[in-house]
Structure formats: C-alpha cells, structure tokens
Amino acid sequence: MTNYHYSKENYREPPIADADEDHISLSFPIEGGDFTHAGYGSSEIKRTLKKLAADPKIVRRIAIAAYEAEINVVAHAYKGRISAVISSDAIRVFIEDQGPGIPDIEQAMQPGFSTASPKVREMGFGAGLGLPNIRDNVDFLHIESEVSIGTILQFCILFRNE
Amino acid sequence: MNRDYFHSVRIIDERCNGCTHCIRACETEAIRVRHGKAIIHEVRCIDCGECIRICPRNAAVAASDDLSELKRFSYNVALPSTAFTAQCPSQHKLNKLYNGLLHLGFNDVFEESRTNSIISYAVNKFLKENARIKPYISSVCPAVVRLIQVRFPSLVEHIIPIETPLEISARIIREQKSRLLGIEPEKLGIFYITTCPARVTAIKQPVGTEISSIDGAIAICNIINKILVFIDQVEEKENFCKAPPSANRWGAVGGEVRALDTDKTLSVDGISNVVQVLNKVENYELEMFDFIEAYACPCGCVGGVLNFENPYVAKQRIYIQGKSNENIIDKEMLEIAEEMYENKTLFLAEEVEPRPVLKLDTDMRKAIQKLEKLERILKDLPGIDCGACGCPTCRALAEDIVQGNANIEDCIFIRK
Numbered sequence: 001m002t003n004y005h006y007s008k009e010n011y012r013e014p015p016i017a018d019a020d021e022d023h024i025s026l027s028f029p030i031e032g033g034d035f036t037h038a039g040y041g042s043s044e045i046k047r048t049l050k051k052l053a054a055d056p057k058i059v060r061r062i063a064i065a066a067y068e069a070e071i072n073v074v075a076h077a078y079k080g081r082i083s084a085v086i087s088s089d090a091i092r093v094f095i096e097d098q099g100p101g102i103p104d105i106e107q108a109m110q111p112g113f114s115t116a117s118p119k120v121r122e123m124g125f126g127a128g129l130g131l132p133n134i135r136d137n138v139d140f141l142h143i144e145s146e147v148s149i150g151t152i153l154q155f156c157i158l159f160r161n162e
Numbered sequence: 163m164n165r166d167y168f169h170s171v172r173i174i175d176e177r178c179n180g181c182t183h184c185i186r187a188c189e190t191e192a193i194r195v196r197h198g199k200a201i202i203h204e205v206r207c208i209d210c211g212e213c214i215r216i217c218p219r220n221a222a223v224a225a226s227d228d229l230s231e232l233k234r235f236s237y238n239v240a241l242p243s244t245a246f247t248a249q250c251p252s253q254h255k256l257n258k259l260y261n262g263l264l265h266l267g268f269n270d271v272f273e274e275s276r277t278n279s280i281i282s283y284a285v286n287k288f289l290k291e292n293a294r295i296k297p298y299i300s301s302v303c304p305a306v307v308r309l310i311q312v313r314f315p316s317l318v319e320h321i322i323p324i325e326t327p328l329e330i331s332a333r334i335i336r337e338q339k340s341r342l343l344g345i346e347p348e349k350l351g352i353f354y355i356t357t358c359p360a361r362v363t364a365i366k367q368p369v370g371t372e373i374s375s376i377d378g379a380i381a382i383c384n385i386i387n388k389i390l391v392f393i394d395q396v397e398e399k400e401n402f403c404k405a406p407p408s409a410n411r412w413g414a415v416g417g418e419v420r421a422l423d424t425d426k427t428l429s430v431d432g433i434s435n436v437v438q439v440l441n442k443v444e445n446y447e448l449e450m451f452d453f454i455e456a457y458a459c460p461c462g463c464v465g466g467v468l469n470f471e472n473p474y475v476a477k478q479r480i481y482i483q484g485k486s487n488e489n490i491i492d493k494e495m496l497e498i499a500e501e502m503y504e505n506k507t508l509f510l511a512e513e514v515e516p517r518p519v520l521k522l523d524t525d526m527r528k529a530i531q532k533l534e535k536l537e538r539i540l541k542d543l544p545g546i547d548c549g550a551c552g553c554p555t556c557r558a559l560a561e562d563i564v565q566g567n568a569n570i571e572d573c574i575f576i577r578k
Contacts, residue, residue: 022530024537043441051522052529056316060444067445088527159526 004105004143011139014089014158024048027083030073032099035123038074041082042066045093052086054159061137062091062157068130069095069153075120076100077150090139090158101147109135168366170224170359171209173200177221182549184213184222189433190312190520194562195552205519208308209363210433210458211467224359224468227378229388232267235351235377237343239335240268242355244275244327244405245413245463246382247483248476253403260402262389268353272335275405277327278412279492280499282421284324284508289424289452297428297443297451298322300418304364305458306436307514311369314440315516322453323510325371327412328354328361330508332375334498354379357466358459370510381468406490407483414477415462418455421489426452431465433458522564536560544575 026048028041046063054062066082073080077099085092102108108115108131116126135141140156180198185191192206193213200213200221213222232238240263250256260271281302289298299320301307310317332352340347356362356379368374389396411417419427428451430439436456442448459465464476502508522536523529536557543556551572553559562568571577 022527022534024530024533039445042445046444048533050313050315050518050520051533053521053524053526056516056518060316063444064446067447086530088530 001144001146002102002105003145004109004141006135006138006141008139011158013140014087014156021087023085023087024052025083025085027081030070030077030080030082030095030097032074032076032078032080032097035074035125038071039067042070045082045084045091048084048086049091058157058159062093065134065137065155065157066093066095068134069093069155071125072130072153073097073099075116075125080150089160090156092154092156094152094154096150096152098150101149101151102143102145103147105131105143105145168363169202169204169207169209170226170362170366171202171207171211171214172223172225173202174221174223175199177219179219179221180552181218182552183216183218185549185552185554186547187212187216188554189309189437191554191558193554194567195549205517206312208305208312208458209358209360210305210309211359212433212458214359214467224362224381226356226359226362226381226384226468227353229266229380231378232351232353236349237270237339237345238268238351238353239270239272239339240353240355241272241274241328241331241335241376243357243361243382243413243463244273244278244410245357245466245469245476246355247273247275247403247405247410248413248464248479249382249386249469249471251479253483257398257401257403258393258396259386259389261398261400262393262396263355263385264399265392265396266385266388270339271402272331273402273405274327274331274354275409275412276492276495277331277334278405278409278418279421279489279495280330280502280508281324281327282418282489283496283499284503285322285453286421286423287503288322288324289422293452295320296449297426297454299443300453300455301370301510301514302326302412302418302455303360303457303459303463304369305358305360305433306456307369308360308517309433309436309458310440311514311517312519313437314444315518317440317443318514318516320443321514323370323513325508325510326364328364329368329371329375330502333507336375351377353377355382355385356380357382357463357469359467360458361466370512370514372511382466383468383470386470404492406492408486408489409492411480411484413462414464414480415455415457417462417480417484419453420484422453424452426450428454429456430454431457431462432460522561532564536564539563539570542570542576543573548574550574 077097080097120126138155145151362379415431461473465473522532539560
C-alpha cells in the first residue's frame with residue numbers, strides 16, 4: 001500500500017459535516033473505459049454547486065479536480081465511484097476504484113509522467129497531467145493505493161480562503 | 163448594479179394556450195406556465211428567441227422598433243446586419259433592397275459587415291498580445307454573452323473584451339455623418355436591421371458598455387416584407403453593397419473564425435450545442451483552442467428568428483459568395499481599425515459581470531437547506547418531466563416549491 005498526502009499551507013481541516021448539520025451528498029458510479037459518459041459525475045457536482053451560493057472561481061477549481069479524478073478512473077481502472085459531500089464550509093470529494101493501483105504515487109505526481117495506454121492517448125487523454133492538476137486545484141489531497149486492488153483519492157476544497 | 167431588465171422577447175397572452183412547448187426549449191429555465199399562460203422570468207431570460215422558434219401559436223414574439231421611430235431624427239441611417247446580405251438571391255437584388263430602404267424613410271445605408279474586418283483585425287491583434295486565457299470566446303452573439311453570465315458565470319473572463327461590429331458600426335456612422343453633414347450627433351438616427359431579439363435587447367440594455375450608440379432596431383422580416391410591396395419601382399440610385407464578400411461570411415457560423423490568423427478555433431451554433439461546448443470550456447477541456455465563435459441560433463445569425471429567408475438557404479448563399487479563401491480588407495475600415503485599437507475604443511468599456519441568478523440562495527447555508535428540501539420533494543414527484551404543472555422539469559417544480567413559487571399540488575400525479 002502506498003500513500004500520498006498534500007495540504008496547502010495554512011490548511012485547517014474543516015469540521016466534518018455530521019448527520020445533524022445541513023449538507024448535500026452526491027454519489028455516481030464510474031465505468032472503466034467508458035469515455036462516452038466520462039465526466040457525468042463531476043458535471044452533476046458542478047451543476048449542484050452552481051445551485052448553491054459557491055463562488056464561480058471555486059466551482060471551477062472543483063470541476064477540474066473532480067473531472068480529472070473521474071477521467072483517471074475511466075482511463076485506468078475497471079470501475080469506481082465518485083462521491084461528494086458539500087457543507088457550507090467546504091466540499092469533500094472521494095473517488096474510489098477497483099483497478100491496477102498506482103505503484104509509485106510520487107512519480108505519478110510528476111507532470112508528464114503517464115502510464116496511459118496508446119488507446120487512451122489517442123482519445124486525447126493520458127498526458128500525465130491529471131494528478132498534478134488535481135493537486136494544484138485543491139486545498140487538501142490524500143491518495144491511498146494498492147497495486148492490483150485499487151485507489152482511493154480524497155480531496156477537499158474550502159469555500160472561503162481566509 | 164440594479165437595472166430593470168428590458169426584454170425583446172415577450173408573450174402575447176391572447177395567443178398563448180399554455181401548451182408548454184416553450185418551457186422545455188428554454189436553456190435558462192426562464193418560462194413557467196401559470197393559470198394557462200406562459201410567463202417569462204425576466205431575470206433569467208437571455209433573449210435567445212428559442213421560445214419564439216418553437217411556439218406553435220406565435221404567442222412568443224420579439225418586440226422591435228417601428229419605422230415611425232424615424233420621425234424622432236432629422237437624418238436616418240439604416241444599419242443592415244451582416245445576415246441581411248443573405249436574404250435575397252443576388253447582389254443586384256440586395257442593392258435593390260438597400261435602395262428600397264430609402265423609400266421607407268432612411269437617408270443612407272451602411273452595411274454592418276463593413277465593420278467585421280475591423281473586429282477581425284482587433285481579435286487577431288488581441289490574441290497575439292494575450293495568451294493568458296484559452297480559449298477566448300467571441301462577444302458577437304449577445305445571447306451567448308448573456309448565457310455565460312447566467313449559466314457559466316466563471317467563464318465571463320473568457321469573453322474577448324472587444325466591442326461588436328454592430329456597436330462599432332454605429333460609432334463610425336455617427337462620427338462620419340455628423341462631420342460630413344454638419345448635423346448634431348443626437349439628431350442622427352441609426353437603426354439596426356436586426357436578425358434576432360437578443361440584438362434588440364443588446365441595444366436597449368447593452369452588456370460591456372453603458373449606453374448603446376444605436377437608436378433602435380427593426381426586424382429584417384418586417385423591413386423586407388414592406389419593401390417587397392414596391393420592389394419593382396425601386397431605382398438603384400446608389401451602390402450600397404460596399405462590404406467585400408469575405409466580410410459577409412460572418413452572417414453564418416464559421417465565417418468569423420475564417421478571418422483569423424490562428425487555426426486553433428472552434429465554431430459552434432445552436433444554443434444547446436453552445437451549452438455543451440461551454441461545459442467543456444469550464445472543465446478546461448478545450449484549452450487547445452485560441453478562440454471560439456459561438457452563436458445561439460442554428461447556422462449563426464442567418465438562423466435568427468427575425469430573418470426573412472430560411473437559415474439553411476441563407477447559409478449556403480454566404481458560403482458560395484464568400485467561397486474564395488482570400489480575406490479582402492476594406493482599406494478605409496483598416497485605417498479606422500488601427501486608430502481605434504490604439505486609442506482603446508475597440509474594447510468593451512465595462513467588464514462583463516457574472517449574473518449567477520440560477521442559485522437557490524445567496525447564503526450558502528440557506529442554499530444547502532433549500533437543496534436538501536428540493537431533493538426530498540423530488541423523490542415524491544414522478545420524474546417524467548411532463549410539464550403539466552407548468553415547469554420544464556420535475557426538478558424545476560421542486561425548486562419552485564422550495565422558493566415558494568409553486569405547490570406540490572401543482573403536480574397532476576400528486577393531485578389525482
């Protein structure tokens with residue numbers, strides 16, 4: 001099992017939304033190899049955030065991070081799920097998959113490093129910018145991966161930058 | 163900024179039978195049927211004209227100005243839109259139509275398409291000097307600009323901050339005519355011969371500039387219908403067809419980008435297609451493009467609901483007339499372009515502001531509570547989006563209930 005952890009300077013964990021606090025939960029399945037429907041979950045998350053009072057600039061950061069994470073599952077894994085919990089302070093996104101896993105996450109974090117198949121590259125994906133792009137847009141990122149089992153990626157984006 | 167919203171698109175109650183076609187055609191979900199009549203939610207309407215296109219009873223209409231408005235001025239210039247050039251089969255007929263405008267009370271005609279080369283010049287120069295944002299999105303279609311403000315507020319910075327050919331044309335006319343004729347600028351009437359309601363609204367309530375330089379907008383179909391009555395008697399006193407055919411290409415989708423130096427461009431027409439492309443821009447999926455021209459109407463401006471000719475016929479004419487790859491530059495216009503670019507008058511005077519009116523509440527906490535309630539209500543609704551309640555979708559009804567604008571009993575499935 002390999003781990004990767006990143007959090008922005010001054011990042012303070014926002015309180016986890018408990019059952020009593022108002023929050024929105026969303027969850028969507030992801031099918032590996034299905035590029036036609038790739039991005040549905042991140043699109044729904046984006047649509048939901050637009051209905052809430054989230055700052056458009058932050059919505060865009062969330063959209064890109066969620067989309068990249070979803071595409072990773074489509075391009076590399078067999079199947080997975082994207083879930084989001086939105087509270088008034090922050091959004092937490094969880095992406096878990098059953099797939100080949102990431103043997104060396106530090107390496108995967110290098111811009112341009114990619115294990116994508118030629119087929120995936122032909123579709124215009126797999127440039128090796130996915131994970132670094134996610135990191136650049138979030139306040140907190142945690143990845144756990146086990147080779148031949150799968151990957152769990154969590155990130156958090158705060159709605160207010162103090 | 164609290165302005166009252168002016169809209170060209172409106173509903174004629176006597177014609178509306180509450181059939182619900184329009185509510186589902188609306189990309190900003192701005193229409194509801196209440197008590198058997200369609201009602202437009204003014205803050206949401208972007209004047210794209212889709213409801214006009216789909217209404218089977220012609221109850222949704224576009225208000226434009228009447229020729230009687232010309233009486234307000236001592237000298238009137240007609241400013242036919244670029245799509246006007248594709249409304250009749252030949253240049254000869256086109257010039258006859260232009261000369262026909264003189265019989266309707268106009269004193270002169272200036273083709274909007276002449277200014278297109280000024281805008282192409284500015285966009286080319288701007289794209290070379292500014293590579294920060296990819297892609298930039300054309301500011302030409304006012305319905306697309308408003309769609310971005312309302313549905314894609316994070317993309318307002320992608321709108322290229324360059325004025326439209328329409329606005330620049332009017333400024334040139336006013337400057338030149340008042341100088342040549344020695345009349346006061348405000349006694350000069352400039353009337354746009356328009357393809358669509360979005361432009362009528364853009365003139366009455368512009369985005370990116372305080373006050374429009376145009377005095378009014380008259381629908382192409384109204385003008386041509388009037389001229390056809392006496393077209394045989396029209397003498398061709400003057401040649402008003404001064405724009406090169408390459409400039410007329412802007413009337414149909416794909417024409418605007420053909421005048422650009424970069425090939426990294428994308429053209430999209432039809433409002434639902436525009437929504438799809440903007441979604442991709444929002445996900446940074448289209449960063450490989452420098453510039454996108456997006457038109458709310460199918461085929462581009464020739465597809466506007468106030469045109470006379472069928473959009474596909476008109477588009478084909480534009481393609482044939484502008485077939486040569488050469489971009490012919492109107493020398494007089496190019497000189498003006500250089501000067502206007504340098505003194506910044508080609509740029510939008512104000513930033514385009516986001517107008518995220520689709521959100522449930524301005525307070526995040528309240529918005530979340532409303533969304534939770536909305537989701538609970540949605541579970542009780544049938545989910546078939548029948549429209550009988552007067553809302554475009556079950557989700558829209560749930561939203562209206564949460565906002566206090568509808569009741570659960572409005573759903574015929576709940577009621578029975």
